[in-house]
Amino acid sequence: xxxxxxxxxxxxxxxxxxxxxxxxxxxxxxxxxxxxxxxxxxxxxxxxxxxxxxxxxxxxxxxxxxxxxxxxxxxxxxxxxxxxxxxxxxxxxxxxxxxxxxxxxxxxxxxxxxxxxxxxxxxxxxxxxxxxxxxxxxxxxxxxxxxxxxxxxxxxxxxxxxxxxxxxxxxxxxxxxxxxxxxxxxxxxxxxxxxxxxxxxxxxxxxxxxxxxxxxxxxxxxxxxxxxxxxxxxx
Amino acid sequence: xxxxxxxxxxxxxxxxxxxxxxxxxxxxxxxxxxxxxxxxxxxxxxxxxxxxxxxxxxxxxxxxxxxxxxxxxxxxxxxxxxxxxxxxxxxxxxxxxxxxxxxxxxxxxxxxxxxxxxxxxxxxxxxxxxxxxxxxxx
Numbered sequence: 001x002x003x004x005x006x007x008x009x010x011x012x013x014x015x016x017x018x019x020x021x022x023x024x025x026x027x028x029x030x031x032x033x034x035x036x037x038x039x040x041x042x043x044x045x046x047x048x049x050x051x052x053x054x055x056x057x058x059x060x061x062x063x064x065x066x067x068x069x070x071x072x073x074x075x076x077x078x079x080x081x082x083x084x085x086x087x088x089x090x091x092x093x094x095x096x097x098x099x100x101x102x103x104x105x106x107x108x109x110x111x112x113x114x115x116x117x118x119x120x121x122x123x124x125x126x127x128x129x130x131x132x133x134x135x136x137x138x139x140x141x142x143x144x145x146x147x148x149x150x151x152x153x154x155x156x157x158x159x160x161x162x163x164x165x166x167x168x169x170x171x172x173x174x175x176x177x178x179x180x181x182x183x184x185x186x187x188x189x190x191x192x193x194x195x196x197x198x199x200x201x202x203x204x205x206x207x208x209x210x211x212x213x214x215x216x217x218x219x220x221x222x223x224x225x226x227x228x229x230x231x232x233x234x235x
Numbered sequence: 236x237x238x239x240x241x242x243x244x245x246x247x248x249x250x251x252x253x254x255x256x257x258x259x260x261x262x263x264x265x266x267x268x269x270x271x272x273x274x275x276x277x278x279x280x281x282x283x284x285x286x287x288x289x290x291x292x293x294x295x296x297x298x299x300x301x302x303x304x305x306x307x308x309x310x311x312x313x314x315x316x317x318x319x320x321x322x323x324x325x326x327x328x329x330x331x332x333x334x335x336x337x338x339x340x341x342x343x344x345x346x347x348x349x350x351x352x353x354x355x356x357x358x359x360x361x362x363x364x365x366x367x368x369x370x371x372x373x
Contacts, residue, residue: 139289139290142288142289142290143288143290143291146268146286146287146288147286147288147293147295147331148331148332149266149267149268150264150266150268150270150284150286150293150295151295151331151332151334152266152332153264153265153266153267153268153270154264154266154270154272154284154297155332156266157264157265157266157272166280167299167303167372168298168299168303168365168369168372169303169369169372169373170280171280171281171365172280172362172365172366172369174280175277175278175280175281175362178277179277182277
């Protein structure tokens with residue numbers, strides 16, 4: 001089963017159960033041990049691989065050397081034959097044959113090393129895949145558990161402090177109301193600001209004898225003088 | 236490994252500065268895993284909870300519970316949330332223990348500035364989501 005598949009099974013179970021046992025302590029220990037083992041296997045395989053690859057290169061060099069040596073010896077044998085030195089040619093031929101035997105052996109060893117290199121590389125790839133899979137598994141299980149435990153702490157804390165989780169709708173309304181209050185307060189402050197600055201202007205106008213109050217005073221004064229004049233006339 | 240509290244030390248100041256001086260408070264929640272509650276002034280109803288495991292730092296905002304979802308609109312809501320997920324910057328919808336959440340996940344070595352950015356995005360997104368999706372709620 002895939003890692004996510006396993007987590008899915010856990011998440012479908014009851015939450016309480018998850019909080020307590022997403023990570024079966026034993027299973028985790030087994031996974032962790034497997035990770036350690038796989039890592040060790042990788043390290044061992046890698047050092048082995050370097051050794052085998054070195055031998056592979058050595059045997060390749062040796063093969064090259066033997067091939068050259070055979071050509072050299074064969075040339076010498078031909079020369080000996082040309083000069084009628086049959087016994088010497090025979091002796092050289094013996095060495096060529098020995099070289100050939102050694103070459104065969106080295107070629108077999110070389111093929112064998114190449115095979116081992118391939119196998120070790122496969123092994124390392126497989127072990128690394130396993131480590132990755134187990135690590136993902138442990139990490140996911142731990143993360144799931146951590147999240148559910150955190151949720152439990154949060155719920156418990158909300159219960160303990162007496163505060164209650166309010167409904168989403170209510171939360172939204174409260175936040176919006178607060179926001180509107182703030183907006184209202186800001187609008188009110190702005191209006192007040194404008195009003196005071198307007199009043200200030202009117203005051204300055206009045207002081208200069210312009211506008212409502214100054215006009216009214218003049219009109220009233222005129223009325224009074226008119227009344228006084230009328231009274232004098234009657235008298 | 237640093238504790239969560241050490242990792243996000245000064246988060247309240249960073250948040251407050253980025254929110255134009257809004258009051259921000261941090262409160263550790265007792266329990267078996269590290270959890271720190273972040274309350275942003277004016278949004279007290281939508282606290283953000285930060286928790287850390289060895290693989291990630293999670294910022295979670297609880298949106299609503301299963302019971303708050305209108306039964307006749309549940310399937311539609313779920314599809315809508317899935318469809319919205321890729322478009323919401325930094326946050327994704329999820330469900331933990333019968334509660335719908337909006338969350339942001341950060342690498343376990345996230346800096347306090349990264350966490351602050353995620354918390355602000357989460358708070359804005361959560362408020363936005365509540366408003367946009369309230370038609371699905373009772």
